[in-house]
Amino acid sequence: MLTAAELDALRLSLQVALVAVACSLPAAVAAAWLLARCDFPGKSLLDAVIHLPLVLPPVVIGFFLLLLFGTKGPLGGWLYEHLGIRLIFTRWGAALAAAVMAFPLMVRAIRLALEAVDRGLEAAARTLGASRLDVFCSITLPLMLPGILSGCIVAFAAALGDFGATITFVGNVQGETQTLSLAIYSLTQTPDGDAAALRLVLISLAVAIAALVVSEALARRVRLFIGRA
């Protein structure tokens, strides 16, 4: 039914998107915390930088990543020399590109969830003997769970669908960086590739719908868990 290349693209897309979401989650929570709860010089700057992927063309973001993480770039060069890690042309680079594009969406959702947590509950927890870290882990985080979940789903969808940043940063390497978006793009350039492209489009649609359904079910469970019927 599906050719090897198409299966590759599907498997790769899922892998890249999952890795992107999982790795950016802690950073997103930290960023949301900084923006929601802290005040420091340069806070607006941080906010602006985090939201750049939303306003800049994806190709520009990909280009930035290329400058930074290419084998000759400041960060990419260091990674290659000291850890033997190369990001360009690899699925990890694709995950990075997807993660950067999805990051602002994740931060927004998590920040909203954080701001919705009743500070009074946190104060109550402290009076019961919990340190600030303890309060975060035992009270704040569980109550943020629905928001974190929705942030992950949105980020997953954005990561899955990224094209411009991925192709600019890590190129189109079948089996390694050719996600569903890139595969569809290649196929639409190929004469008589329309049928195959359509197949992949339907697969992408199916994945997106499945993600939505799963997220709805999970969200309902979590809402019950934290006691909002």
Add this chain to the structure above:
Amino acid sequence: MPTLRDVVLAASAALLALLAAAAGAQSQAQSQQRSLAQAPAPAAGELVVFAAASLQNAFAEVGRLHAAAGGTPLRFSFASSGVLARQIEQGAPAAIFASADEQWMDYLQRRQLVATGSRKSLLVNRLVLVVPADNVASVTIGPGFDFAALLGKDGRWVTGDPSNVPVGRYAQEALTRLGAWTAAKPRLVRAENVRVALAFVERGEAAAGIVYETDAAVSKKVRIAGVFPPDSHAPVSYPVAAMAKHDTPAARAFLHFLDSEQAREVFRKYGFTVR
């Protein structure tokens, strides 16, 4: 409430980002190969020319000569021949199409989009293997040549996507004939057009690339490690034609100009062989 200072800082950050992007976009090797060509809206009296990416430099200069000689002003769009052909098929208002292989022109001809009698094969190019300029390796490309050795342990090579970009097609054909395709295929990075491939090699990200001789000539950051023997692939021939839906006297005039001695000199200068 963000203070004025914060707003200024944030705006500066965004501006910096845009400037950096613009600066990068302006650098020679990167400027036009990124044009996932949009269909340009022609001004009245402008001639829209769609041409393969490898023709970028040469056609731009020819265009200038054409205008100086009193010809209709030209508006160019350079991209992979496949992209351009598909756009014309969707109705892009190109008057002239110059492709990097006969196949894409055939594609349009089959769909009755080529103006009768206007097609002619103009130029010939050669296929070369390039490496970053600091790599002094040289290789004789013949049957059974060891491509993998050039790439090293985990290096990758780049060319246009063989499924639709002419240079990639030629490369796949050549490597297959020489028996190196099976080993090479898993290491391939597919670029949207030949100039993107060139850029990857220039930046040192790709260990090697297969591009046209004319592309290697315009770049100082790559050097040619080997030339593909002409019998390893179909001739790299550039057909050019007027498009049926915009077949005007101005279009035909430009086609005629391409044949002129002035234009031929420019093509030769850039390394093309002129028929």
Add this chain to the structure above:
Amino acid sequence: MNAPDERLVIAVRKHLGDFALQCDLGLPLAGLTAIFGASGSGKSTLLNLVAGLLRPDDGRIAVGSTVFFDHAARVDMPVEQRALGVVFQDARLFPHLTVRGNLHYGWRRAGARAKPAPIGFDQVVALLGIAALLERRPHTLSGGEKQRVALGRALLAQPRLLLMDEPLAALDAARKVEVLPYIERLRDELRVPILYVTHALDEVLRLATAVVLLEHGQVAVAGPLADVAAQPAAAARFGADIGALAYGRIAAHDERYGQTTIRFDAFELRVPRVALKVGAAVRARIPARDVALALSRPADVSISNRIEGRIETINPLNESGSQVEVAVRVAPATVLRALVTREAVDRLGLQPGLSLWCLVKAVALDAGTLALASGAAATRGAAANDEPGRGAPQRAR
């Protein structure tokens, strides 16, 4: 838990916008101290300062020998180390935990603090009657149930001091009636000192053994409740009618008429039947509004509580002087107050020194262990009752 002579020292200053709080208090570490005042008087601010949720600008807060805050010595103990239990107006139960989970929250974090006599889980659950609620989620509980769980949660954190911030303010009348007795039980059975913030006078009068009155961020009055209540201008200060406080014991029950007789140091009162054993100690509050005066002992009147006494003072209660409070000494240690009009005073010719009768229509009763009732007044009352023959008991006829 604390040595009887240890105090809760709150000597602080705090600015919040336009508002300034300043106080210098040494509160007992036993019984229930009420912090009373109108909205905006600084009561909750004071509580938050003790809890550590707000930091004072200057001063010192200490519980016995443990210093919570000392500006000069740069000591500021974090909230979680202060070993306090706090009950908030809105319960603040954690929605993602069951009642049991909520109760365990502070308990688990109390560590070894509570030895040698920790407050036990079963003890608290029984005391507050929440055994049936243990596996429920907070959002399924009623307001009263939530507050009882909140009380339990604060107690199980093994606090050295319990802070309550208007815990009944968000409850309707029926729920208040439900929860109040539990607070009384807390005060009497668990020996944890309580700091209780409220703007409801009836809660103060029913629960408090000591009271602090805050007005615009300053301490207007502070001390044991009976002492404060006995001051002449107390009624005006508290903005309401305290009346007189008297300490006595249940003498007998009359099943036929459904009444109970209470014996005080020099008189008796009949009240509707109360569910207390004979001999139980009670504190009676007799609102001045419910006391009428008669020059002679009236026979054909419905009020059965008629007490003889002598006028001590007559004070105007409002600016125009149309409302007057008459203080009548009915026993060596008891002064009843009556709210009458100036017109009545003139008509009856009332003046200090005059003998007359007090007619008591209603009495508010409050049961409690005498040991916690504020010092001298309580012991005086009890001693008088235990020694028959000291002063002829004045029966209400």
